[in-house]
Amino acid sequence: MQWVDIGVNLTDRAFAKDRSEVLERAWQADISQMLLTTTSLEHAHQVLECCAEYPQRLFATAGVHPHEARHWTADSRKQLHQLCNEPAVKAVGECGLDFNRDFSPRPAQLKALEAQLAVAVETGLPVFLHEREASDTLLPLLRDYRDQLSGAVVHCFTADQKALYAYLDLDLHIGITGWICDERRGSHLHPLMRDIPAGRLMLETDAPWLLPRSMTSKPKSRRNEPAFLIEVAHCVAQCRGESLAQLAAHTCATARALFNLPNPA
Template identity: 55%
Template sequence: MATPFADDFLPEALQFRPDVPLVDIGANLTHDSFGRDLEAVIQRAQAARVTTMIVTGTDLAHAEQAVALAKQYPGLYATAGVHPHDASHWNADLQRAMAALHAMPEVVAVGECGLDFNRNLSTPQEQQRAFEAQLAQAVESGLPLFLHERDAGQRMREILHTWRDDISQTVVHCFTADRDTLFGYLDLDLHIGLTGWICDERRGHHLRSLVNDIPLKRLMVETDCPYLLPRNLPAKLKGRRHEPALLPWITREIAQWRGISETELANATTQTAQRFFRLPTALLEES
């Protein structure tokens, strides 16, 4: 019988089709590595029942590309924001351009924005200025927030506490921090996005003891592809590029550490993503 997957890029052992449609809330499909085979990548995702993908916009150019993809492919949506690495570029013109994107129906969140004190490619002061400006845009647009944070949990919580009554839903994507940071975010009624980091026994093992502390109604799943290829895959992949079709392996790992079925986890995270991003349910119900 013919495989439902688009081509033979994924070994048969990795062609995992779950019972429930999934939402990948963070896919960097504008990355150059997807330029040659994006159509096949999307087909493989759909074959793996990853029916909905939120394409991350990390600067103006990539946000515009994400919107273009969302216009082209059913089931794709976009975020629009300026990553803390690029916060030094924030100015009035960029603010106006982002506001225009936030008014487009394809854009479902403000971000990726936030704080990254690990690399400080923009200074902490520049990061905080751009972050607060984008918090104001989230208030103005009414859109949820798609946040990045690394080594800046305390300052992130302080800023969000000030704005929390004015902003709507918020997700800390690709959460990798410690218990205190997690509980601080949950106390602020934030959502948490988990990636293949939890599949990495070298650096993600601490997340395995934290997954039960995240209420299912606050949990979403993502690949953050092409980065963070899961280390729990039962077969080798050509190259090291991650893609949305591998999201079921991440949900399997999370479900294992939560002690629940993959179907229960998939149902919960998909419903949470649908509510959070205000997605049409018809797309999520497609097989």
Template identity: 50%
Template sequence: MQLIDIGANLTHETFDGDRDAVLQRARDAGVAQIVVTGASREHSPKALALARQHPGFLFATAGVHPHHATEYTEECDAELRALLAHPEVVAVGECGLDYFRDFSPRPAQRRAFERQLQIAVDTGKPLFLHQRDAHDDFVAVMKNFDGRIGPAVVHCFTGGRRELFECLDRDWFIGITGWLCDERRGAHLRELVRHIPADRLMIETDAPYLLPRTLRPMPKDRRNEPMHLPHIAEELARDRGESIEAAAASTTSNARAFFRLPA
């Protein structure tokens, strides 16, 4: 049984002291490949560098998260395009809209999002998307690119029923994280994941964030890492009423096809 973590922030400074051990624990847990999230001008090049150090195992995305939208300049756009020319960089993003924290002004978020959607049009690479508390504007921006962009995955889906079905109606993939295991915020996902078609589903840790709250024993440092992906897969399979083998097979197959990863 193999799993693919489609979103792990492995360039985060909390991994600086033991990154190689983190990767080995992931391998030992059955995680066959990991897509390292690039979410800023600083970390997107680091994601590529890390992927190049581990060919065939690590891959990268390149983008600017809405929290960092104010850093999106012409120079930034050129930097992202250069990064996406590398075969190890398999998707545009993390990009999108986040109205929950509003760390960047909303007009700046929308501009940065539109620029990155245009990069996806120009490069033909899939999209790794972020959306929180901004669904209607998010869909409206995406509609402006209908028929021009390729596959898209809504990473770390946390929305409700209407949002899920609107995403599925647009043929977007859904990324499920340990949010599913959070009885305070993610209980609604337990029922919703049953409605995600098997060919539209992927899994991720979003490490070091979103440590599954159902892990036992709970790590003392509260840091999430890719070795916990099997726990998320098990919870997801149980909620969908299917075997862990079925969940692993479908999510791995989807990730390999979506990001064009080697077997």
């Protein structure tokens, strides 16, 4: 079995001292490919340097996270266009709306998101979306762009059935993380897993965050890493009534199709 982790923050400082070892553990755990998330344009170059070390296994997004939206300028769109020409860049993002923390003013979040959706339309790349407590605002905006977008994934989906159905009605993809393994706040996701059609579902760790609470042996650091994707997979497979092999097959095929990833050697 092979797995694709569509959301890894590999350049986070939590991995600064042992990034190579983290990758080796991921390969040993049959994580065949990863999409490394970018949260700012300045951060993108460090992500691309990692991708260059493993050109068939590591790929990247390029964009500005809603937390960083206040830094979006007139030159940001030009910079993003240039980054989207890089072969390793497979999606625009991580972009979206976060009304939970509001680290950037909401008008700034909307301005940066609309600009990035426009770049995705112009480049033909799919969109890697972040949404927290903002689905009522995000959905109308996405409807305006959806026919022009090649595709989009709602990364780290944590919302309710209403939001899920609305995203699926727009033919969006859904990313599931270790949030589903958290009995305190993620159990509402369990019955929703059967509602996500094969071909729309993908798995991610969002490492180094969201360490699955269901792990019986947790690292003392509480740091998540790509090798732990299998814990997410176990929970999702159980909720869907699928075998791990079935889940691996369709989630990997979906990720490779949406992000135009090569079949690994």
